[in-house]
Amino acid sequence: MVILKYKDILEKSGFVLAVIAVLATLAAPVVAQEPAAPPQILITNVSIFNGTSETLITGQDVVLNGNTIARLVPAGSGGTQFDQVIDGKGGYLSSGLIDIHWHMGMGTTEAEYFGDQNYVAIHSAKEAGEQLLRGVTTVRDTSGNVFGLKKAIDTGVTPGPRLYPSGAIISQYSGHGDVRPTKATNLPKEWGGPEGLGVSDGNMLLVSGRAQMLAAVRQQLFLGATQIKIAVTGGVSSFTDPLYVEEFTPEEIQAAVQAASDYGTYVMAHAHSAAGAIRALENGVMSIAHGSELNEEAVKLMAEKGAVFGINLEVYEQLKPVYTDPIRKAKLDQAMAGAGKGIEFAKKHGIVMGFSTDLLFDAKGRQQELNELVLRKKYFTSPEIMIQATGNGGKIVGMTGKRNPYGKLGVIEEGAMADILIYSANPLEDVAVVADYENNLKLIVKDGNVYKNTL
Numbered sequence: 001m002v003i004l005k006y007k008d009i010l011e012k013s014g015f016v017l018a019v020i021a022v023l024a025t026l027a028a029p030v031v032a033q034e035p036a037a038p039p040q041i042l043i044t045n046v047s048i049f050n051g052t053s054e055t056l057i058t059g060q061d062v063v064l065n066g067n068t069i070a071r072l073v074p075a076g077s078g079g080t081q082f083d084q085v086i087d088g089k090g091g092y093l094s095s096g097l098i099d100i101h102w103h104m105g106m107g108t109t110e111a112e113y114f115g116d117q118n119y120v121a122i123h124s125a126k127e128a129g130e131q132l133l134r135g136v137t138t139v140r141d142t143s144g145n146v147f148g149l150k151k152a153i154d155t156g157v158t159p160g161p162r163l164y165p166s167g168a169i170i171s172q173y174s175g176h177g178d179v180r181p182t183k184a185t186n187l188p189k190e191w192g193g194p195e196g197l198g199v200s201d202g203n204m205l206l207v208s209g210r211a212q213m214l215a216a217v218r219q220q221l222f223l224g225a226t227q228i229k230i231a232v233t234g235g236v237s238s239f240t241d242p243l244y245v246e247e248f249t250p251e252e253i254q255a256a257v258q259a260a261s262d263y264g265t266y267v268m269a270h271a272h273s274a275a276g277a278i279r280a281l282e283n284g285v286m287s288i289a290h291g292s293e294l295n296e297e298a299v300k301l302m303a304e305k306g307a308v309f310g311i312n313l314e315v316y317e318q319l320k321p322v323y324t325d326p327i328r329k330a331k332l333d334q335a336m337a338g339a340g341k342g343i344e345f346a347k348k349h350g351i352v353m354g355f356s357t358d359l360l361f362d363a364k365g366r367q368q369e370l371n372e373l374v375l376r377k378k379y380f381t382s383p384e385i386m387i388q389a390t391g392n393g394g395k396i397v398g399m400t401g402k403r404n405p406y407g408k409l410g411v412i413e414e415g416a417m418a419d420i421l422i423y424s425a426n427p428l429e430d431v432a433v434v435a436d437y438e439n440n441l442k443l444i445v446k447d448g449n450v451y452k453n454t455l
């Protein structure tokens with residue numbers, strides 16, 4: 001019989017046995033295996049800030065199943081079947097922080113940003129790890145070529161917050177994203193001039209007219225943008241466009257909104273002046289950044305359209321000693337003087353505001369990201385600021401709709417993504433607790449993975 005013959009050979013030949021053993025080892029990984037069950041974590045002994053309510057939840061434990069929050073259960077009733085039990089030691093549990101205006105690539109100097117992109121990428125990866133250790137678990141990147149970094153973070157190559165990339169900022173020629181030196185020979189590319197700075201790196205894009213706007217937006221979506229960023233007024237950091245300048249015609253803005261909404265997502269706009277913000281909102285823009293010159297009419301329109309708003313106070317403080325040239329100094333003074341009004345109107349009309357910082361070109365300054373929360377105490381209570389930094393941030397990144405690569409963020413509830421922070425003091429009593437993260441932040445979980453635990 002064949003079987004006996006085969007058995008005989010096996011018994012007689014040590015060599016054959018060895019070969020079979022090696023082949024069996026090589027073959028092993030090919031055999032289909034049951035996927036490992038996602039790790040189950042139980043978190044006990046905490047007061048819970050759920051991202052939307054100003055009242056803490058007590059007497060509940062939190063159960064994580066892989067990268068989602070499975071459920072909240074009455075304290076002590078979770079059972080014993082967990083891979084890990086984390087005793088919160090009476091601390092304050094919050095969802096991870098969401099910065100809705102951050103540029104992952106802009107931690108270098110301005111000159112370096114327009115130079116070697118390998119250096120920029122390495123610098124960004126290092127900063128992303130530091131940002132996660134501040135408790136920022138999600139970032140809406142509001143312009144820059146960060147698609148590779150997003151992939152590296154999502155696949156676990158390097159630690160960092162999850163990213164919602166906008167891709168290149170889309171600007172008109174002579175607009176906020178146009179950083180070409182002002183020389184007569186620097187014509188638009190279509191007229192034979194050189195390409196704008198940062199364009200070939202994927203960080204900025206200069207367009208004219210409806211057709212180019214459609215192509216520019218689709219190009220960012222092609223690369224993986226989750227939302228689109230356009231500049232519709234002058235800006236503080238650019239030299240040739242005062243803050244009052246309105247950028248892009250209604251037709252161009254409509255084109256951007258059309259191309260984005262065809263992909264199920266939205267357009268955000270850099271806008272300082274009321275007129276610029278109104279034009280953007282009337283033509284479908286759903287998210288306004290800066291708004292230092294807003295009037296009540298603009299904010300009312302924001303409310304009517306259900307649009308959201310992001311201010312940035314800390315960056316103005318940081319730029320004060322840097323922008324000493326007369327052009328940028330005047331613009332910065334103007335933006336700082338006007339910022340408060342827009343905030344008061346936004347409060348009055350119940351606009352959804354996120355935590356947004358826009359810190360740029362100063363690595364040390366960017367480490368003060370959470371000081372934005374403290375500066376907001378001039379206008380908001382600590383619970384209001386915490387809601388901006390979590391639940392509101394989740395609503396804003398959730399506006400990506402069909403384009404959203406992730407689950408529900410910014411809240412502690414069943415089915416939301418497992419981003420968990422535990423502070424040793426109560427951030428609802430004073431949000432400065434969050435800014436002093438080195439002393440107070442004891443646990444950081446992002447996507448169900450524990451990045452810090454000093455409880």
Ligand SMILES: [Zn+2]
Nearest residue numbers: 101103142358
């Ligand atoms: Zn910005």
